[in-house]
Amino acid sequence: MTTRGSRISLAVWSGLVLAFLWIPLVVIALYAFNASNIQGWPITHWSFRWFRVAWDSDARGALELSLKVGAVATGSALVLGTMAAAAVARFRFFGRESISFLLVLPLALPGIITGMALNSALFTVWGLAPSMWTIVIGHATFCVVLVYNNVVARLRRTSASLIEASQDLGADGWQTFRFVVWPVLSTALVAGGLLAFALSFDEVIVTTFTAGAQATLPIWILDNIRQGQQLPVINVVAFFVVAVTVIPVALAQRVMRDSGIIRRGAAKVTEAVEAAEIPAV
Amino acid sequence: MAADAGALEAGPPIRRARLRLSGFLWRHPWLKALGLLSPPLAAFLILYIGSLAVLLISSFWTANAFTAAIEHTWTLANYRLIFSTAQPYLHIAGLTLEMAAAVTLTDAILAFPLAFFMARLAGRRTTAMLFVMVLLPLWSSYLVRIYAWQTILAHDGAINWALNGLGLPDQNLAYTNTAMWIVFSYVWLPFMVLPVYAALERIPDSYIEASEDLGARGSRTFRSVILPLALPGLVAGSIFTFALTLGDYITPLLVGGTSSTLIGNVVYENVASNTPLAAAFATIPLLIMGVYLLIARRLGAFEAL
Numbered sequence: 357m358t359t360r361g362s363r364i365s366l367a368v369w370s371g372l373v374l375a376f377l378w379i380p381l382v383v384i385a386l387y388a389f390n391a392s393n394i395q396g397w398p399i400t401h402w403s404f405r406w407f408r409v410a411w412d413s414d415a416r417g418a419l420e421l422s423l424k425v426g427a428v429a430t431g432s433a434l435v436l437g438t439m440a441a442a443a444v445a446r447f448r449f450f451g452r453e454s455i456s457f458l459l460v461l462p463l464a465l466p467g468i469i470t471g472m473a474l475n476s477a478l479f480t481v482w483g484l485a486p487s488m489w490t491i492v493i494g495h496a497t498f499c500v501v502l503v504y505n506n507v508v509a510r511l512r513r514t515s516a517s518l519i520e521a522s523q524d525l526g527a528d529g530w531q532t533f534r535f536v537v538w539p540v541l542s543t544a545l546v547a548g549g550l551l552a553f554a555l556s557f558d559e560v561i562v563t564t565f566t567a568g569a570q571a572t573l574p575i576w577i578l579d580n581i582r583q584g585q586q587l588p589v590i591n592v593v594a595f596f597v598v599a600v601t602v603i604p605v606a607l608a609q610r611v612m613r614d615s616g617i618i619r620r621g622a623a624k625v626t627e628a629v630e631a632a633e634i635p636a637v
Numbered sequence: 638m639a640a641d642a643g644a645l646e647a648g649p650p651i652r653r654a655r656l657r658l659s660g661f662l663w664r665h666p667w668l669k670a671l672g673l674l675s676p677p678l679a680a681f682l683i684l685y686i687g688s689l690a691v692l693l694i695s696s697f698w699t700a701n702a703f704t705a706a707i708e709h710t711w712t713l714a715n716y717r718l719i720f721s722t723a724q725p726y727l728h729i730a731g732l733t734l735e736m737a738a739a740v741t742l743t744d745a746i747l748a749f750p751l752a753f754f755m756a757r758l759a760g761r762r763t764t765a766m767l768f769v770m771v772l773l774p775l776w777s778s779y780l781v782r783i784y785a786w787q788t789i790l791a792h793d794g795a796i797n798w799a800l801n802g803l804g805l806p807d808q809n810l811a812y813t814n815t816a817m818w819i820v821f822s823y824v825w826l827p828f829m830v831l832p833v834y835a836a837l838e839r840i841p842d843s844y845i846e847a848s849e850d851l852g853a854r855g856s857r858t859f860r861s862v863i864l865p866l867a868l869p870g871l872v873a874g875s876i877f878t879f880a881l882t883l884g885d886y887i888t889p890l891l892v893g894g895t896s897s898t899l900i901g902n903v904v905y906e907n908v909a910s911n912t913p914l915a916a917a918f919a920t921i922p923l924l925i926m927g928v929y930l931l932i933a934r935r936l937g938a939f940e941a942l
Contacts, residue, residue, distance in 0.1 A: 359855065363758060369750040374767070376747070377774045377826060380785035383795055387788065396793040436677035443674035447666060455678075462685055464876070465926060466884020468901045469692070470685075472908065472919040476695045477688035480707060480912055497685050500677065523663060528655035558778045560887055561901075565908060574780050581784055581891060594781040605776040609769065 381598060388595035393588050410592040418576035425488060425572060426556040429495035433552045434545060436496070437503030445511035456508070462498035470498065471565030478566065486568025494566040495559060499552035506548035507541060514540050547611045550604035558601050573597060696917035705910050715917035726903065730921055733899040736814075736821065737882040741829075741875045743822040748829035748874065749867070755830075756837035768834075775827035783891050786820045787811070790892065812894040820892045821882050828877035836870025837863070872938035879929060883922040 387395070391403035444455050462470045474494050478484045518540070522532040560574040567575060573593065580590050662669045696715055699708050719726045755767045774782070789795045790811040797807045810816050840863065848858040886901030893899075900922055907915035 362855065366750050366754045366758060370754040370767070373747050373751045373826070374770055376823065377771065379795075380782055380789060380823065381774060381777060383789055384781060384785035395788055395791065397788075397795040397798045436680060439673045440677040443670050447670035447673075449667075449670060449674075458681065458686070464880065464930075466880050466901075466922045468884045468886060468904045469689075469919050469923050472904055472916055473685070473688035473692040475908055476912060476916055477684075477691040480695060481691050493684060497681070500681070520663075523659060526656075528652060529659035529662070530655060532659070554776055558776075558780070560780050561885070564905065574778070577780055577784065578887065581787070590784070594778070594784055598777040598781050602773050602777050605773065606769070609772070 384591065384594050385598070387591040390588065390591065395587050395591075406588040406592045410589045410596075413586065413589050415573065415576055415589060415593050418571045418573045421488065421570055422557055422573040425491050425495060426553045428492045429499050429556045430549050430553045432492070432496040433499035433503045434549050437500045437548065438507050438541070438545065440500070441504045441507035441511060445508050446516055456504075459501040459504050463501060467561035468565075470494070471562040474562065475565040486566070486570075488570065490566045490568075491563055491570075491572065494562045495556040498559075498562065499556055502551045502555065503545070503548035506544040506551075510541060510544035543611050547608040550608040550611075554601045554604040554608075558597070692916050692919060695913050696920055698913040700911045700913050705912075707912060715914045718914065719918055719921070725898075726918065729898055729903055730900055733883060733901075733922075734925070736818065736899065737879045739818055740821040740825060740882050741878040743818070744826050744829040744878045745833075745871055745875065747822070747826055748833050749871070752830050752833035752837055752870075753863075756834050757840075771827050771830045775831075779824055780887065782824055783820055783888055786816070786823065787891055790816050790819075812892065812897075814893065814897050817889055817893040817897050820888050821885070824888070825878040825881050828881070829871075829874035832873035832877075833867060833870040836867045836873075840866050869937040872933050872936045876929065876933055876938060880922075880926050883925060 383397075386399060388406065389402045389404065390399045391401035391405065392399075440455060440459065443449075444452055471494070474490075474497070478490050478493065479486065484490055518536050519532055522536045527535065558574060559572075560578060563572055563575060564578075571579065574597070577590055577593055577597070580586055695707070697711050697713070699710065699712055699714055700706065701708055718724055719730075721727075751767075751771075755764050759767060792807070792809070792811060794811075796810060800806070800808060810819070844862055844866075845858055848862045853861065884901060886899060886905045889897040889899050889902055900918060904915045904919045907918070
């Protein structure tokens with residue numbers, strides 16, 4: 357497997373696959389600066405003017421909704437995911453092993469199943485009206501596992517005796533949390549929260565089943581693509597969305613690495629695969 | 638607990654109460670576990686598992702053809718409709734399965750050499766860089782990546798520009814099943830690369846040396862040592878590529894043509910007008926994934942995650 361020829365052909369193949377992965381992202385980034393409102397390749401004139409138009413368009417309302425939904429869903433996921441992780445990592449009880457499996461279901465099952473299930477339950481059975489809160493319920497459901505995975509991994513690598521030591525030294529529950537638990541968990545929470553936010557910010561399929569008339573940013577993009585309207589504005593929004601989803605993930609990677617939790621390559625992969633289990637559905 | 642007792646007598650009342658509470662919880666760990674676990678578990682069971690149950694149940698109801706109001710009478714009518722050969726549904730399910738299989742195979746072929754290069758040939762720094770280069774497209778907006786392909790495949794898009802540059806004629810790829818296959822393979826590719834990389838990275842060098850010491854050539858080592866050990870990673874990756882294709886309706890909607898209707902499109906189109914039929918059709922990918930996950934577990938895919 358290590359002959360020169362096979363090395364070179366593997367390197368060339370890898371380069372081609374990476375080009376395949378990145379060229380569409382580069383193309384869409386370039387279109388954001390296309391002066392023309394006709395979507396043709398190659399781009400002949402460049403301009404920033406569509407950024408201004410996009411800022412003044414109805415995409416801004418969609419952005420606000422996306423940010424609100426992302427914040428509330430991430431907040432709920434942080435609280436619920438951390439509680440579940442603490443229970444699973446620190447206690448033994450019946451059915452403990454199946455908790456991880458249960459929590460990953462909303463992401464592991466095809467998006468239309470999660471969307472359709474929530475749609476039937478929320479609207480048909482409970483008779484709720486579609487609102488920002490029904491979108492939040494959907495997003496929080498699949499965001500919990502991101503926080504859970506990060507926190508469980510962190511708790512498994514830290515000793516429970518730290519907490520007992522803190523109590524023996526006379527700290528009350530809040531002090532133990534503030535000075536012992538929080539420093540241990542903070543980077544895992546930040547990383548899990550960033551991933552959860554990135555996932556919520558990008559989600560389309562489940563959202564189309566749980567939203568009514570209100571549009572999150574991805575729904576706004578989808579509607580406008582389907583109607584073939586304001587393509588230059590879509591380009592700018594697309595560029596913006598890629599930037600906004602990529603930055604939290606890059607930060608999350610960095611936070612996990614700098615915390616010294618990931619020391620060897622193998623551990624890094626486990627972490628990344630845990631994070632990647634979590635598709636941007 | 639000695640310090641605890643001393644602290645109980647000193648300090649303001651609030652602190653004493655807090656100490657008493659944390660001491661109480663420490664002596665009754667099951668209470669703490671219950672308190673930690675019940676809110677998330679209750680929320681999850683009610684909201685999600687409850688919803689899945691509702692999905693199954695409502696697939697046995699019907700919708701009034703005129704008012705779309707749901708009639709709560711038990712019937713197999715939806716399933717009879719789906720499995721009737723006079724209807725397009727079986728054909729659509731077949732096309733969806735074929736597409737999922739084709740995409741999974743394509744991604745395996747594209748991903749394996751890259752994962753192999755990352756795991757066994759590249760240096761540490763290169764591997765770290767390649768890793769980020771695979772991870773970022775995975776996380777960047779999936780909708781935007783589909784949209785990017787819509788513009789690339791369009792008649793005056795980048796593909797035809799490149800083909801003309803090479804002196805080749807235009808291809809009408811936009812809005813075809815081929816376009817759908819390309820875009821599906823593209824958006825799910827990172828989900829295949831990462832688990833295969835993880836599996837390949839875990840193979841100890843000594844296994845490969847042992848195989849070479851025993852006189853195996855490169856191709857034999859690959860067939861008898863590397864491939865079997867990478868298999869759980871490939872299966873793990875295929876769970877994603879397969880499930881995600883089964884559950885998607887955006888890609889066919891944006892880059893597919895008139896004959897590119899998948900299970901997801903039918904579910905989405907019927908969700909308002911005939912919810913029970915949509916629910917019944919959504920249980921098909923649920924069943925398929927159930928079987929797929931059982932097979933994957935036997936092949937050791939869950940250990941590879």
